[in-house]
Amino acid sequence: MKFYLLFGPPGAGKGTQAKLLVEKYGLRHISTGDLLRKEIEKGTELGKTVQEIINRGDLIADDTMIAIIRSEIENNPQVEGFLFDGFPRTEAQALALDKMLSERGNEVSDVLSIMIDDDKIFERIKHRAEIENRKDDADPKVINQRIETYHKKTEPLVGYYKKQGKYREIDGAGTIEEVFAAISSLLR
Ligand code: ADP
Numbered sequence: 001m002k003f004y005l006l007f008g009p010p011g012a013g014k015g016t017q018a019k020l021l022v023e024k025y026g027l028r029h030i031s032t033g034d035l036l037r038k039e040i041e042k043g044t045e046l047g048k049t050v051q052e053i054i055n056r057g058d059l060i061a062d063d064t065m066i067a068i069i070r071s072e073i074e075n076n077p078q079v080e081g082f083l084f085d086g087f088p089r090t091e092a093q094a095l096a097l098d099k100m101l102s103e104r105g106n107e108v109s110d111v112l113s114i115m116i117d118d119d120k121i122f123e124r125i126k127h128r129a130e131i132e133n134r135k136d137d138a139d140p141k142v143i144n145q146r147i148e149t150y151h152k153k154t155e156p157l158v159g160y161y162k163k164q165g166k167y168r169e170i171d172g173a174g175t176i177e178e179v180f181a182a183i184s185s186l187l188r
Contacts, residue, residue, distance in 0.1 A: 001106050002027070002081030004187075005088070007157065008114035009150045010143075011124035012172045013179060017114065018085040020180050025187060028079040030072050032065060032086040054136050057145030059153060062092040070100060081109070089154045094161075111161040112183055114172035118147055 004027065006014045015031060022029040036054065039047040046064070053060055069087055076082070088094040101107050116124070122143060129137035136142050161167040170182045 001079070002109045003101060003106060004081065004083045004109050005111045005161075006083060006085045006114065007111050007161075008172060009116065009118075009121050009154075010146045011121045011128065012114040012116050013124070013176070014085045014114060016176055017180060017183060018083055020176075021083055021183065021187075024184065025081075025083075027081045027083040028076050029083050029085060030069070030087070032068065032084075032089075035068055035072075036060060055142065057136060057142040057149060059089055059149060062090055062096070065089070065093055066096045066100075069097065073100070073104075088157065091153075091156055091160060094157055108161070108164070108166055110168055110186065111157075111166045112186060113158065113167060113169045114179060114183075115169055116172040120173060121147055 004021075006018055006021075008014055015033070018029050018031065021027065036050050040051045040054075041047070050060055065087060069084070073082070088097050097108065122140075125137050125143050125146075126140075128134070136146065158167060168186050170179060170186070172179055174182070
């Protein structure tokens with residue numbers, strides 16, 4: 001079973017590319033952001049906590065995220081592969097994922113990293129705010145907090161996956177089609 005990770009800062013276009021990739025390659029798309037937003041919609045206790053944290057621009061607790069991913073993997077035994085979008089986002093999450101997969105005799109296949117610089121992140125998220133109506137996209141202070149959280153907690157994973165020889169970087173500054181072509185050529 002294949003386990004691809006879509007990596008990159010907020011607003012890099014992970015969600016957009018994920019939708020195209022699952023169509024072409026028949027992978028199961030797991031977006032942790034979408035799963036969390038569904039939890040908010042349900043109005044559960046977890047959803048209320050999650051909403052507060054997302055609207056601050058911080059990350060949800062590692063244990064919560066790891067449990068969500070574990071159940072997604074267990075509940076989809078028949079798929080050919082997964083495309084994780086937005087997970088892992090911390091070193092603790094990456095370590096837990098490696099452990100979870102090795103217990104099943106699997107491993108991360110490739111890390112597909114869509115890179116853009118901070119100015120572009122800001123621009124993209126502001127543009128998305130006009131289309132998608134996400135509260136965490138609307139406030140420049142929250143956008144900056146998310147960028148800072150990315151650099152502090154998520155970016156160290158670049159080194160983590162480079163060491164494993166699994167890190168593949170794609171320039172995310174191009175058009176949707178250009179970025180998709182670049183990722184597709186890596187996946188063959
Ligand atoms: P973006 O890529 O634009 O930041 P996402 O939809 O992937 O948007 O995530 C939205 C928010 O959900 C994040 O800012 C964070 O608060 C939370 N989140 C998503 N995935 C994770 C994760 N793996 N660990 C912790 N928090 C997460």
